[in-house]
Every structure is written in C-alpha cells, then in structure tokens.
Amino acid sequence: MSGRFVVVGAGTMGLGIAYVAAGAGYAVELVEVDPARGAEAVRRLGELWDRGVQRGKLTEEAATANRARVTLRAGLVEVAEGADVIVEAVPERLDLKRGVLREAESRRPVLLGSNTSSIPIAELAAGLDRPADFVGLHFFNPVWAMALLEVVVGPATAPQTTEAAVALAARLGKDPVVVRDMPGFATSRLGVTLGLEAIRMVADQVASPADIDKAMVLGYRHPIGPLELTDLVGLDVRLDIARTLQAAYGDRFAPPPLLVEMVAAGKLGKKSGQGFYTWKDGRKK
Numbered sequence: 001m002s003g004r005f006v007v008v009g010a011g012t013m014g015l016g017i018a019y020v021a022a023g024a025g026y027a028v029e030l031v032e033v034d035p036a037r038g039a040e041a042v043r044r045l046g047e048l049w050d051r052g053v054q055r056g057k058l059t060e061e062a063a064t065a066n067r068a069r070v071t072l073r074a075g076l077v078e079v080a081e082g083a084d085v086i087v088e089a090v091p092e093r094l095d096l097k098r099g100v101l102r103e104a105e106s107r108r109p110v111l112l113g114s115n116t117s118s119i120p121i122a123e124l125a126a127g128l129d130r131p132a133d134f135v136g137l138h139f140f141n142p143v144w145a146m147a148l149l150e151v152v153v154g155p156a157t158a159p160q161t162t163e164a165a166v167a168l169a170a171r172l173g174k175d176p177v178v179v180r181d182m183p184g185f186a187t188s189r190l191g192v193t194l195g196l197e198a199i200r201m202v203a204d205q206v207a208s209p210a211d212i213d214k215a216m217v218l219g220y221r222h223p224i225g226p227l228e229l230t231d232l233v234g235l236d237v238r239l240d241i242a243r244t245l246q247a248a249y250g251d252r253f254a255p256p257p258l259l260v261e262m263v264a265a266g267k268l269g270k271k272s273g274q275g276f277y278t279w280k281d282g283r284k285k
C-alpha cells in the first residue's frame, strides 16, 4: 500500500489522523505552523507506536516503518502537488479554515477534506475552485480508537468524491456514515441534544450527575453517560456547538443556564479539572 496523505494541523485530531494514515501505509506529511507543536506531535506518535509494541499490538518493524512514513512540514508550500488526500485539522474558525483549504487546493490533491465538527461544508467550499473534490471527513477523538468516520457531503461534492471518502474510510480501518451537510451533521446534533437535556436535569435536581449518567449506561447501554462525555469534550466546546445549533434550528438547542454559568466559572470539564465531575491527573475522581 502506498500513496501520499497530507494532514494540516498537528493538534489533537491531526496527530490522530496522521497515526491511522501511517498505519494504513500512506506516506504522511504532517503540516504544522507551530514548530514546538509539530515536534511534540512527532514525539507523541513515536510514543504511541512504542506503546503498541509493548502491548503486543504491533511488531517492532511495523512501528519503525510507521515512524519512517511521517514527515513534518512547516507549511503547505513545502508540500508537493498531487497528494492522494489532504485533510485539514486546524482550529474551528471559518476564516482560518478557508485560507488553509484554498492553499491546500493549490497543491492539487485528488481528495480534499475538512475535519470540521460544526462548520457547514458549503461555507468552507465557498472559496474553492474545485468544490466537487471537497468533502467533510469528520474523525472522532481519539482517532485510533474511534471507529466512526462521518463523511459530510456538501451541495457541490461530486458523487465520486463521496465514494472516494467511503473507500478511504475502509483503508483507514474506519466505518463511515454518509451525512448531508446540515448543522451538527448526525453526531453533534443527536449527541448535543442528549447532553443539553442531561444538564437541564442536573439543574432540575432530577438526580446526581453520576446517577443521570448511570441511567444511560445501564438503562440504554451507552458506553459513557452524557455528562461525563460533556466533561471529556469540554463544556466550552459543547456550549459553542449548542449556540451554532440554536442559530440553525431554534431554541430547542438553547444552552441551559447551568452550562453557561459553568463555562463562565472556568469549569470546562476534564481539561480544567472540574466539570460535572472532578478530574485529577486525567482521571475522574
């Protein structure tokens, strides 16, 4: 297996996408503007593959081969034309993503993707010359552990681009769903609905956060409760998504006052140490 796979942005998601792409045999170019973050991402990838070897999931040779497949680039100007795939995973800002996608398009990839979790594909495609080749490739965190790839089809996305995205999912070991370009796609729209209602239930003192979560885990076989998931995603991130969905669909997505208050108080979930649960050293107390 060969091919060239370019990932733009070596943050949480870019790192994960690079991990699965290298594991699938692609020559991966990881483009990162912040040199410290780029170096850290390469170090972390090596660490992940070392851990894979220790756990017996990967041979030493495979780990070495994966490591050798990843090249760090300081900018898209360093990327040669004609890659099979370019996926952007830069921060969730329309202007930034549009600029990155235009530059990525100038490198003439076969498939151009965005890992956006909330921005409409149509809006991202607005400045592109070849929007037919552009598609949403919404991976989930951590990318190596999450099977789902949400393929988001914009109004200008060509059918063969969607087919290529579905084939890419298979090569990366992911299981795709194909979703029309609507705010919140499939996952955020449903997931946030549950999370917001759970937060309203905390405010109504229906039960403790732990018991609300337990009800969904034991009663509905969810792997994790909606409040713990909100802590993992980040309360600020969920608040932003709720506001985006409120603007699109109306007040059924209005953020509960408790969520707004917690974010204002710096209670952002796992990353701040406090959300619906208290977190220490990356673990729920």
Ligand code: NAD
Pocket: 008, 009, 010, 011, 012, 013, 014, 031, 032, 033, 034, 037, 089, 090, 091, 092, 093, 096, 100, 115, 116, 117, 118, 138, 139, 140, 141
């Ligand atoms: P992040 O902040 O961890 O990483 C973004 C990286 O992009 C940073 O390292 C930043 O330095 C780099 N960057 C910024 N501008 C750049 C440029 N012009 N060229 C190259 N690199 C640049 O962000 P993240 O959490 O990885 O999120 C990235 C995208 O993935 C967002 O669109 C987000 O909505 C989406 N997403 C995130 C998650 C998640 O759980 N974190 C899940 C699904 C989708």
